Amino acid sequence: MLSWQHQARTVSICSTAGRLKNVAFTGQAEQLEVLAARRRGESDLAWQGGNWFLIATCEIAEAALNAHPMSFLGVDLGIVNIAVTSDGARHCGRRVNRKRESDRNLRSKLQPKNTKSAKRRAKKQASKEARRNKDINHKISKQIVAEDERTGRGIALETLTGMRERARLRKPQRTTLHSWPFAQLGSFIAYKAKRAGVPVVYIDPAYTSQEGSKCHHTARGNRPSQACFSCRVCGFVDHADHDACHNIRQRGWMAWVCGAQSTAPELTLIA
Known part of the structure; x- marks a missing residue:
């Protein structure tokens, strides 16, 4: 009371x-x-x-939904960069990953000790890491939504369900993928977009990283490396994350044209 x-x-x-x-x-x-x-x-x-x-x-009233977006911004979630947009913006990257690797090394040293002080320090470190990750996700989502609100566009995201199960990565990359709260980032983008009236659509993520955004030829051989995309048919070359973003943007626009409504979930904002 x-x-x-x-x-x-x-x-x-x-x-x-x-x-x-x-x-x-x-x-x-x-x-x-x-x-x-x-x-x-x-x-x-x-x-x-x-x-x-x-x-x-x-309780904050929702803004009127922009029912006629000029286009969509594709957002690709990944490992080297947590989020990359079809505008070419990269959010976070190697510096954050180095800090995450340092946190994992500290946990691996503390866990075998199994002492009260080690457990106490590990718990404190985990809480600190969670707060830092949450802060980064808030900043990323705020920048993405603000840019779309300013330009009158919508946001296209990959469906996050089963993201970890779909990924086929080496062990170090799997550790990096599993340690980042991508679902939290997606929910932050969704509720911030809902507040700003920005439409959000989710698209099927299948083959977005193997499809050429120019000729739409899809093949595993289009990805000679993790960072490089090179189409075997038309010769288009780009950074793999950028190419995936453009595919997500195009699929998002087609989903909207075909009648998809904003799929931002009903959320209660806690201040």
Whole structure:
């Protein structure tokens, strides 16, 4: 049980030891603005990592869906770069992967020790890694949605279901793939797009990395290496991720023309 004083940025909380008054709270400017205007229902007081967090639920009205997008932006999720767009933008990459590899090496050293201190450190490290990954996913999704909202386009994504089962990779690459929360990134893009009125469609990911975006010839031999795409028929050469993005963009546009509606799931935004 609590009451909010938004102007003073304080709350009054009822506790077992009596009522605690003038307890200060803070947040980013845009978060405080949303909190003051959109807060609904109950709030939760949580103790996490040695800090108290006051978690409030806010109801935000959806923006009107852009029913006539000018085109679509294809987004390819991968290993070397977490996300690559058909505009040529690359989100994260080798520096983040080096940090992820360092985290895995630290875990592999701590796990065999099996001591209380090692377990405590491993738990702390896992929490830190999860927060960092979540922050990166938020930044990537925010940039993608903001660019589409500005240009009046929609977003085309691969269906994420079964992504790990479909991948045929070497062991080090499998470890990298399994350690990144791609489903979280997809959900962040979906709910941010829903807030901005940007349409989202999911397409069948089959052969997007083996299909030529120019002549649409599909063959395994079109991928001589992980990073290179070279069409055996028309000779088109491009970075493999860029070629896949263009295929995703084209499939997304065709799905929309054929009557696909935005497939962004119903989500409740927690501030």
